[in-house]
Structures are given as structure tokens and as C-alpha cells.
Amino acid sequence: MIPRKIIEAFFRRLWLIAVPVVLVPLAVFLLVRPETEYQSTATVWVDRSLGGAALIGEVSQWTTPAEHQSTAVNEMLSTDRFRKAVLTRAELVDGDASRTEVARVWRLVSVGAAERGSNLIAVTARSPDPDVSATLVDATIVEFGERFSTEVTRTATAEIEHYEEQLVLAEEELQEREGALREYIRANPEVASGDAVGATDLNYRTLVNQVEQQLSLVNELNESVQSAERQMASAPQAFSSGFIVQDPPEAPNNPVPTSIVERSGMPLAGLALGMAISMTYLYLSYRTDHTVRSAEDLGSLGLPVLGTVPELQPGRGLAARFPLGTLLRWRRRDFAWSAASAITEAPPERQKGGRDGRNGHG
Amino acid sequence: MDNAVVRARSDLQEAVREIHIMAGLGPDERANEHERPVVIGITSPTYGDGKTTVAIALAASLSSDLGAQVTLVDADLQTHSIGEAFGLHGRGGLTDIVAGTISLADARYPVQGPNLTVIGAGTATLEAARVAYSTALRQTMSTIRSESQFVIVDLPATNHSMTAPILAQRCDGVVIVARSGHSTIGNIERVAGLLRDTNVMGVVINRARSHIPAFVERALNLRR
Ligand SMILES: Nc1ncnc2c1ncn2[C@@H]1O[C@H](COP(=O)(O)OP(=O)(O)O)[C@@H](O)[C@H]1O
Ligand SMILES: [Mg+2]
Numbered sequence: 001m002i003p004r005k006i007i008e009a010f011f012r013r014l015w016l017i018a019v020p021v022v023l024v025p026l027a028v029f030l031l032v033r034p035e036t037e038y039q040s041t042a043t044v045w046v047d048r049s050l051g052g053a054a055l056i057g058e059v060s061q062w063t064t065p066a067e068h069q070s071t072a073v074n075e076m077l078s079t080d081r082f083r084k085a086v087l088t089r090a091e092l093v094d095g096d097a098s099r100t101e102v103a104r105v106w107r108l109v110s111v112g113a114a115e116r117g118s119n120l121i122a123v124t125a126r127s128p129d130p131d132v133s134a135t136l137v138d139a140t141i142v143e144f145g146e147r148f149s150t151e152v153t154r155t156a157t158a159e160i161e162h163y164e165e166q167l168v169l170a171e172e173e174l175q176e177r178e179g180a181l182r183e184y185i186r187a188n189p190e191v192a193s194g195d196a197v198g199a200t201d202l203n204y205r206t207l208v209n210q211v212e213q214q215l216s217l218v219n220e221l222n223e224s225v226q227s228a229e230r231q232m233a234s235a236p237q238a239f240s241s242g243f244i245v246q247d248p249p250e251a252p253n254n255p256v257p258t259s260i261v262e263r264s265g266m267p268l269a270g271l272a273l274g275m276a277i278s279m280t281y282l283y284l285s286y287r288t289d290h291t292v293r294s295a296e297d298l299g300s301l302g303l304p305v306l307g308t309v310p311e312l313q314p315g316r317g318l319a320a321r322f323p324l325g326t327l328l329r330w331r332r333r334d335f336a337w338s339a340a341s342a343i344t345e346a347p348p349e350r351q352k353g354g355r356d357g358r359n360g361h362g
Numbered sequence: 363m364d365n366a367v368v369r370a371r372s373d374l375q376e377a378v379r380e381i382h383i384m385a386g387l388g389p390d391e392r393a394n395e396h397e398r399p400v401v402i403g404i405t406s407p408t409y410g411d412g413k414t415t416v417a418i419a420l421a422a423s424l425s426s427d428l429g430a431q432v433t434l435v436d437a438d439l440q441t442h443s444i445g446e447a448f449g450l451h452g453r454g455g456l457t458d459i460v461a462g463t464i465s466l467a468d469a470r471y472p473v474q475g476p477n478l479t480v481i482g483a484g485t486a487t488l489e490a491a492r493v494a495y496s497t498a499l500r501q502t503m504s505t506i507r508s509e510s511q512f513v514i515v516d517l518p519a520t521n522h523s524m525t526a527p528i529l530a531q532r533c534d535g536v537v538i539v540a541r542s543g544h545s546t547i548g549n550i551e552r553v554a555g556l557l558r559d560t561n562v563m564g565v566v567i568n569r570a571r572s573h574i575p576a577f578v579e580r581a582l583n584l585r586r
Pocket of ligand 1: 309310311312313333334335336337406408409410411412413414415416443568569570
């Protein structure tokens, strides 16, 4: 059974107990506002042609371009270098910012890409500032394009280098073979003058064939170099034709709506804290109160309780409460005495009726 | 008598009637008249607990409810509060009887016809402990006892004056007043300890206030 004393203490100190229960969650509600975030999104149409770049890896026919590109963007976004490049472009960090500084700023924002269809992806950024969100989306797209160009250029440069090396060797070989042919013609002039002799001389034919073969090889290599050079030169255009921003990012007017659960979380925790404070206070005031308040408290002494005389109040209602009641009680200090001696002054008719216990209601 | 006093008087009267019953003071035919306590001392741990209030109320209600011959004696020689309550300032009382300057009959002050008479603390400046131990006091007390059906003695605060336990030994029974929210269980324990040689009838809780709403009291089946 709950001790009467603790319940009495609860109602006696109700106002004091209510204070933390009301004030703590209120303070938490006013001080710990949930962070408002602004979201900005760009939708981008992407093409498979981009997929060939080493940046993105092998294109499989089972994945859509959107899947591919969003994965590529997210993978780039998970590298510190790319994050720094995006933040630098968005002017959120300096170009010489440390990794920890980049990580600190990155924690305040969130950027990511998601597929919206087979050829459509959404690049989304959230931050506490609407303009920053839009800037971040822009920066991500531009940086991604830049990365793409760099990557294409790097691949193409390697290709060109490789083909040019081959070309030098092939041209040397061609000159050698042309030299051998000239030598042969000089030794046998008849093969070059007439058609019949030239057509039947096996050696001559072999030499001509070798020269022709080498010539086509040289031409092929030349073409490869040119194609790589073309690819390198057209990388920006290739990106802009395979990565088309359909809806550019805009600075949002309204923050991302926070859920009621998120908004009420902290005040609820505050409420729990306030209740814990109140309950601790109640418990302590109960445990430290060794005064006699009711018959229950005297149980341990083994003394019978003969009666309980209530607090006799000179005023009722508001006049019995603090501060008016306190003043009134002080002014009528002898009030209890007056009430006690008034028993002797009971009016005659009441005095007789006193025996039936219905005395004193006049 | 204003309304507030009338209201308070009726509350007080009800409470004191409970004491009559619980202390076995009522006119019970089955009870042996000689076993019933006649001289009842009222004490408490400290000043302001309500000894005087309870003593006056008890004496007044015994005389008015039972129509008994009641004598109210102020034995709290330091405060003289009974005298103050009944306007006996400067009148001879208990100490003067003990000193032998006035007779008991002269010291009696009738409050309510012949039923309730009050004997104040008196004007003689005697050492309280000497009064308590004196044979004159014993004799006075037994005379008062023989002349009344009930004698209510307003004793000093036990934790402040050792004359209280001595005077209490001159009583048939002692009631301890505990002031609600003020007297600690330790206080009451100490008073009961000092009154070991007397017949402690029980405790009266005074100035009790309940802040518990009635519906909560009912719902939790709380004892008063
Ligand atoms: N039940 C009561 N309700 C309100 N006030 C009371 C009550 N009992 C006593 N008092 C007040 O407390 C004060 C002390 O009471 P009193 O009877 O003189 O105590 P004591 O004789 O123990 O010193 C007085 O002012 C009295 O009016
Ligand atoms: Mg007193």
C-alpha cells in the first residue's frame, strides 16, 4: 500500500512538483529547436554513351544508365578529394582546407544522387541554408563533369602516347621497306617499266606487298592517334550531351518538413527529465519528513491515537491560503483558544442538543 | 462569536468527542467508575503544539457533553496560558495554593456555572520543580480530584521542562499532543520515554491538515 504520507506530500507540494514537469520540457522546446534543413534537387537526363569512361567502369546491358550514373556520382561523393572539390567550388571551405575541416563541414550537409527512372537521376543536397543547398547541387554536377573530362583526357593521352610510339616504329619499318623496294628496282629496272615483267616477278611483288601492308598499318595508327585526339578534344561536349541537366537546382523557399516524432523527441525527453526531478524531490521530501502527520506515522511507537484535531482556520477558501491565510492566522493567533473556550459558551438550546452530536452548526 | 469561531468550535468539538470515546471517558455503565481516569494531564514535546487548546477543549466538552464536574488546572507554570485564555491575570492559582496563601475554593474560577471551574497557575514565584515535588501539591491535587469528576491538567512541554514528567506522575493518565507536520516521531518517542512512570493514554494529533482530495482518499482507501 502506498503510504499516506507520500500522497499527502505530493498534493501538499503539487505546485512545486509541477514546476519541473512543466518548465523543463518547455525550456527544451524553446532552446533545442530541431534543425531546419533546406533541400535542393536537380534532375539530370543521362545517356549510356557516358558509360564507357573508365570513371564509371564497364557498362552492363542489365543496368540502366540512371542506375549507373547515380552509382558513379555517389561513389565519387564518398571520396574525400571529391568532397573537398565540391565544398571548395561551393565556397564552403578554402582550397587549402585540411581533411578534418572538410569532414567537419561535410557533416553539416548531405549530398547524394538517386535514380528517378531509367535515364533520369536526381542530384539532391540538404543544408541549413537554402542557397547553399542549390550551390552544392551545382557544384556536384560541375565537379562531376570536370572529373569526367579529366578522366577522358587522361585515357586519351595515354592512348595517343601509345599509338605515337607505335607510329614511329611503323614509319621506320615503312622507310626500310620502301628502301628495299627502291634498291630492287634500281637492280632490275625492267620490273618498273613494263607491266608484264613487274606482274610476274615474284620478288618484286613481295616487296610491293610489304610496303603496302606497312603503309596501311601506318595509316591505321595515324587514324587511331587522330581519333584519340578527337575524343580528348570533345570530352566536354560528350559530357554535356550525355549528362543533361533538365531541372536546374533552385534555392528552396521552405525547409524540409520535420516529422512530429522528430520535433517532439527532445521535449519528451525533457518531460521525462522533469518528471524524474519531481519524483526525486517528492521521494526525498518524503524520506526526510519524520514528522507526525497521521495515525499511520505513529504505528511504530505502539501508542494509540486518541483523536485528530484539524487545523482550525479563521478564514475559508482563499482566506485560508497563502498569503492571506498566513496573515489572518497571525492576526488571530488565539483563534484556537477562542474556539476551544467557545465550547463552554454554547447557547442553551445547543447545550442540551450537545449530547446527540449535532451541536454547533449555528 | 463570529461564524469562523462557530465553525471551528464545532470541528473541535467533534474531534474532542472522538477523544472521549477513544480514551474511555464517556459514561459507560459497564466500565468500573473507579478505573476511569479522573486526572488527565496534557503534554507535548514543545511549546505551541496545542496543549492548552486541547486541554480547554477537553475540559469544556466533558462538562458540556457529559454534564460532568470538571476542573481545569494550569500546571504550565512558565506560560500561564490558561489564565490568559480566561482572563485570570493577577488571580491566585496553583502556586498560591501550594504556598498556602489562598484556599482551593478561592482559587477556583467558575467558567460555566458550577460545572467547569478553572484554577490558574497563580502569582507566587516558586521554583517549578519544587512545586512539582512538594507534598502540598500532592495534597492539593488529591483534594481537587475528590471534588471533581474530571480534572484536566495543562502540563508544561516535556522536552523543555522536566517538571512535566514529575507533574504527570500526579495524574491518572497523560495525553501527548503531537503537532502535525511539526513534532517528529523522535520527539514523541522521547516524550513517551520521559513519561515512562506514568500512564500514557495515547496521542492526539493536533493541527492536522490534509491536502489529499477526497476522491483520491476514497480511491486509494487511505486511512485518516
Ligand atoms: N488545531 C489548531 N488549529 C489552529 N491553530 C491552533 C490549533 N491548536 C493550537 N493552535 C494555535 O497554536 C498556538 C499554540 O497553541 P497552544 O494551545 O497555546 O499550544 P501550547 O499550549 O502547547 O503551547 C496558539 O496560537 C493556538 O491558537
Ligand atoms: Mg500552553
